[in-house]
Amino acid sequence: MARYKSIATVDQNDLEFLVPGDNETYIDLNFKLFVKGMLLGVDGKTLDASDHTAGTNKLFHSLFSLA
Numbered sequence: 001m002a003r004y005k006s007i008a009t010v011d012q013n014d015l016e017f018l019v020p021g022d023n024e025t026y027i028d029l030n031f032k033l034f035v036k037g038m039l040l041g042v043d044g045k046t047l048d049a050s051d052h053t054a055g056t057n058k059l060f061h062s063l064f065s066l067a
Helices: 059-063
Strands: none
């Protein structure tokens, strides 16, 4: 399984990937996106183990913006 990293920096609006094409490689468009991050409080400090967090509807829409 091939892994492709983004060629754009995180602070840009678009996620860009370079996937070289040739006639010897099959690319299955059923892909997975691994997102690694850190949850911070409103004040910018790390959360304690006693702080409650939860996902939201359309989580990835709230993580990324096209504006």
